[in-house]
Amino acid sequence: MDMSKSSSLWIWFKCWAVSVSLTGTLLGASIEDVRKQIDPATGKPKDSTTSFSVTGVVSARATVEGNQVLAVIQPVGAAGVPLLISAADAAKIIPRNDVTLTGTLQEGPHGVTALKVKEGSVTLNQTNKAFGSAxxxxxxxxxxxxxxxxxxxxxxxxxxxxxxxxxxxxxxxxxxxxxxxxxxxxxxxxxxxxxxxxxxxxxxxxxxxxxxxxxxxxxxVNNRTAQTLATKHTCMTCHNPDIKAVGPAYRDVAASYRNDPDAVAKLAAQIEKGGGGKWGVVPMPPLGAKVPVDDRQQLAQWIYGYRWDALLAE
Ligand code: HEC
Structure with a gap:
């Protein structure tokens, strides 16, 4: 081993470590770095003073005590860390948003250690980003x-x-x-x-x-069957459950009907008769002649099932 090289590396590291502790902000930290600051034995933060600045995709989320929101931020396909956000910034912390934010590790409600997000520090980079398969x-x-x-x-x-x-x-x-x-x-x-x-x-x-x-x-649990049915009836050439295509994302359609008791009937009517003007200038063709009534009903129920995404994010 080349000693001179490793010792200069060590000096460099020490300077870097000192600069980190002096400023107290670790810019561009990885979520993995932050996870390492949570003691696996106790679940408590090892470091509550450093401000970590991280980027990732929001996955789960719930409103908790004190009008705060508990959410998880993850790197795509890997383990994330909980976040605790005040109501003021909560609108940006919704699932599938890719965000950059700054916070310190604190013990939050119910003993969950979370990155307590500094107010006003959230930047929205992108919406509709997938965070990996489940x-x-x-x-x-x-x-x-x-x-x-x-x-x-x-x-x-x-x-x-x-x-x-x-x-x-x-x-x-x-x-x-x-x-x-x-x-x-x-x-x-x-x-x-x-x-x-x-x-x-x-x-x-x-x-x-x-x-x-x-x-x-x-x-x-019938989600896959319904998706196959939608593919068979060519819905998927214009629609994606999660992302806007020629037609709106089913997630957005379901969110807009989430408090409507007649939602399923209205969605089934759209499939039968088509229509336009709600989501843009392109109308949807009527498909009643091609899609049997039972299938229309099943597809409408499936689409309405995506309302939970919006309800869980409230
Ligand atoms: C040729 C493209 C195309 C196809 C094929 C298509 N859609 Fe659509 N769909 C659209 C467009 C465009 C809109 C938005 C219409 C608007 O702005 O009101 C839409 C809207 C919808 C809506 C929203 C209605 C509302 O009230 O908000 C539902 C539900 C829907 N489609 C279901 C389906 C289903 C189910 C199928 C397959 C059986 C299907 N679509 C096939 C283009 C399509």
Whole structure:
């Protein structure tokens, strides 16, 4: 080993480390760097003074105590860290937004260590960015989810235990082998839970010493079947569930109807009769002659299922 080289490297490193601690801001830190500052044994921050400036995509999100928002920021395809944001900046912290922000590690609500975001420090770089595919997991995995902490996961084939959300910010789902708590926004209070079996997407976090899933999205377990049906009926040549194409993203369509009790009927009517003027200048052709009534109904229900994305982000 070349000693002179390694010692000059060491001096360089020391200078860099001193400059970091003097300014107190680690610009362009990676999310992995920030994760390393959380003690794996206790879950508490090792360093609460350095301001980390990070860039990543927002995945799960819920409103929590004190009118704050708890969300997760991830590098695409890798583990993220929780964020705690005040209401003032929360509008930029919605799932699929790619953001740059600055914060210090603090112990947040329910013992979750999070990067407490400095007010006014959030820059929106891009919307609609995917954060990588979900790793499917069953209920029993949540006994100890430490190996997937901070990762985007789908909890597959579960049903909600209560018929309505109660505003506590928690909901219980059951699947083969037990139950898991889902952490979600209390604004869902009094809404009916999704009907039937669902896959719940989100990020495992340890809340008050227990593994729960901070929710990002609910999709019916029939999602793939519906998507195949949509492909067969050429919907996917103009639409994508998540991204605007010739036609609007189904996620945006569902969000705009999220409080409309007649939403499914209206969406089914659009498929039958077509129409324009709501999303742009290009109209949608009528497809009633090609798409049978049962399929229209199924597609309308599937599209409306994407409303949970918007409701969970409230
Ligand atoms: C040739 C392109 C094209 C095809 C094929 C197509 N759409 Fe559309 N769709 C559009 C456009 C454009 C709009 C926006 C119309 C507007 O601005 O009101 C739209 C709007 C919609 C809406 C939103 C209605 C609303 O009230 O907001 C739904 C739902 C929808 N399409 C479903 C479907 C389904 C399901 C299929 C397949 C059976 C399909 N579309 C096939 C282009 C298409």
């Amino acid at each position: 790793e499917p997991r069953g209920v029993s995995f949540f006994q100890d989810a430490s190996s997937l902490e901070g990762r985007y996961v789908s909890l597959t084939n579960v049903t909600f235990v209560a018929p309505k959300f109660d505003g506590s910010g928690l909901a219980k789902v059951k699947g083969e082998g037990g139950e898991v708590l889902i952490w979600l926004t209390p604004t869902l209070k009094d809404r009916d839970v999704p009907a039937g079996a669902v896959n719940v997407f989100g990020v495992p976090v340890k809340r008050d010493g227990q593994w729960v899933l901070l929710a990002a999205r609910f999709l019916s």
